[in-house]
Amino acid sequence: MRLIILTCLMFSGLLLAGCEKHISADMIFYNGKVVTVDGDFTIAEAIAVKDGKVLATGSTEQVMKAKSEVTKLVDLDGKTLLPGLIDSHQHTLSAAVSEFRYPIPVMKTVADVLAFVKERAAQTPEGGWVWVRTTYPTRLRDHRLPTGDELTAAAPEHKVVFAPFTISPFAVLSKSALAAAGIDKAFAAEHPDDIIVDEEGEPTGKIRHHTRYIEDIGTPDHTQTLDERTAMYRKMSGIYNSVGLTTVADRNTFPDVLAFYQSVADRGLATTRIGLFHALSTGKDVKDDDIKAEIHRIAALPVVNSHDPMVQVVGIKTFFDGGILSGSALFNEPWGKSHVHGITDPHYHGKSFISPERLRMMMAETISAGMQFTSHAVGDGAVLEVVKAYNDVNKTVPVKGSRSSVTHGNFTTPWAIDKMAELGIVADIQPAWFYLDSFALLKQFGDERLRYFQPLKTYFDKGIVVAGGSDHWSLEDPNNAVNPFNPFLAMWISHSRKARWVEKPVHPEQAITRQQALRMYTINAAFALNWDDIVGSLEAGKYADMVIIDRDILSCDIDDIKDTKVLETYLAGKRVYAR
Ligand SMILES: [Zn+2]
Known part of the structure; x- marks a missing residue:
């Protein structure tokens, strides 16, 4: 029977x-x-x-x-019913608490930035600091930084700092902020590399390496009580459910954050499953032996590949190069000059943070300990180095089958694509970056250099598993967060190759089908999280994670895909969202 x-x-x-x-x-x-x-x-x-x-x-x-x-x-x-959608790349808790201090509006122009400065100044005692973070000059319609004078005019009685993140190529300071930092004409003359001056030698407000001169407020803010943090996380999970997500992934989890995710699951409060890639400290002062010990400590945690359906660690993440937003991704060709990123050296290719030897050591240790390895690699130079390392490691430790991945892989080369296919390397891709950043990248690199910018069709044709992710780390609006995490927006981008403020589709020959786009956010992302045996498709025995939507995304008008509304979301057969 x-x-x-x-x-x-x-x-x-x-x-x-x-x-x-x-x-x-x-x-x-x-x-x-x-x-x-x-x-x-x-x-x-x-x-x-x-x-x-x-x-x-x-x-x-x-x-x-x-x-x-x-x-x-x-x-x-x-109506159409889909498997619960899966986001393979977030910084989930950071995103959940990103507006803990105060709400942050969506800023698309310099005028929006200045309006925000005014609003913050009105809420801040006179003489206090006003910081603008999580907005990037290359993502502003004006494609420039606000000037020091503009910041001063917006809040003359406050110290204003525009610094998208700690490693921003430039920060811009208002007059009072410059004064507070002790930056005047004489100081500028002593620090000509960092302090940008006008014809009279007066500081303009624009400075490099701002953390040398002012204390960066840092992000994210993790000073909440457990109850506050839980409430914010639950709210964020509810927003994920409202766009059809039932599984998410944090691709850089530190021990305290891991403990938090486990506590949410243990208390029965989670409305999304969460797969995790553990963070690793790899600064220049950290020794190889310490890194090895840390990898083995992580591998021994019970939550690693636990097959717990709500939370499991599947791998270890590192960062090989910088990024697009900060002008620091590592490219095979030079970046070229840039006023937004302050690049003046014609031979500048970007930055890498890990030596090739260390990268190979970390890969080999992680994979032989039974975990996935993944590295952030944005520029084609970084992707090349990471894939070369996988190729070398594969000679002694079998890489294929480990489901190790390249995180982002925004720019790549035919050689790297073929090697990824051969070694079974997963691609963790963020279509929202394509949508938001093609505008600035076309200005910087021109159309031809974007030929291998998220070449999704080639990835699929070669049999590479492409997992869709958002890299959501801040703000909560699904379509305007940093980064947008509405999977229907992402599926539309992948299928249409359309980009914001760009007239025509960008390299439309790399468009994928609707079915493929849906696979990115279901079974492929499940594969990337070692959860394809329990979620990612609606097959007997798998969890009943399901989404009912208001249109048929497989046949509706192409531009209607992005506007899809989720009507109901179910996690393991339990309704967690209803419109
Ligand atoms: Zn990320």
Whole structure:
């Protein structure tokens, strides 16, 4: 009998009619378009749920055979039901608490920045500091920094600092902020590399390496009480659920943050599953032996590959190069001059933070300890170095099968793509970057150099598993956060290759199909988190993580994909969101 029931389950309910014992579903969703995202991309009409898991999918008639008097029936009325969506790259807690101090508006122009400065000044005692973070000059329509004079005029009685992040190439200070830092004409003359002056030698407000001269406030703020933090995290998870996300991933988790995620899950308060990549300290003063010891400490944690369905650590993350926003991603070709990034050296290629030897050591230790390795690599020079390292490590430690990945892989080369395919390296890709940054990158590099900017079609054609992620680390608006995390926006970008403030699609030959875009945010992201056996598709035995949406994203007008509204979201058969 037991065997027969198992067989019934395994065949997605198609054999339910032949079961000797009737299995009663808790819920049946019928009369809809159930996009299973199974291997054949089967579209069903109905889905039955039992004990939080998928019991069967199939035609309404087939699935209704699991109905009993206790089964709750939900008429989908033709609507589309998808597997719960998965974001393979966030900094989840940082994002959740990013507005702990005060709300931060969406800023798209220099005028928006100045309005925010005024508003903050009105809330801050006279003479106090006003900081502008989490907004980037290359993402402003003006494509420039605010000037020191503009900041001074916006808040003459306050010390204003515009510094998107700690490693910003430039910060801009208002007059009072310059004075407070002791930066005047004489000081500027002594520090000509860092303090930018006008024709008279007066400081303009623009400075490099601002952390040498003023104390950076740092982000994120982690001074909340556990209750405050839990409430903010729960709120953020609710917003994720509202755009269809049921699983997320934090790709740089420190021990205290890991403990927090575990406590949320242990208290039964999580409404998203969370997969984690543990952070690693790799500063120049850290010894190789200490890094090895840390990798082995992490590998021994019970939460590593625990198969706990709510929280598990799957790998270790490091940072090889800088980024696009700070003008520090490592490229094979020089960056070229840039007024926004302050690049004047024609031979500047970007920055790398780890030696090739250390990278190989970390990879080999991590993979042989049974974990995934991943490295942040944004420029094609960084991706090349990381993939070369995988190739070398593979000679002694089998890389294939470890599901190790390149995080971002924004720019790449044909050689690196082929090697990734050969070694089974996963690509963790952020379509929202493509959407927001093509505008500035086209100005910086021109169209030809963007040929291998997120070459999604080539990745898919070569059989590379591409997982979709947002890199959400700040603010809470799904379409305007840093970075936007609405998966429907991301799927639309991947399918349309459209970019903000750019007239035509950017290298549209790299567009992927709607099915592929959906795979990025379901089964592929599940694969990247070692959870493809329990989520990522709607197949018998997997968790009933499901999203009901207001349109059919497989056939609607292309530009309507991004406006998709989620009507209901279910985690393990339990409704966690309803519009
Ligand atoms: Zn990130």
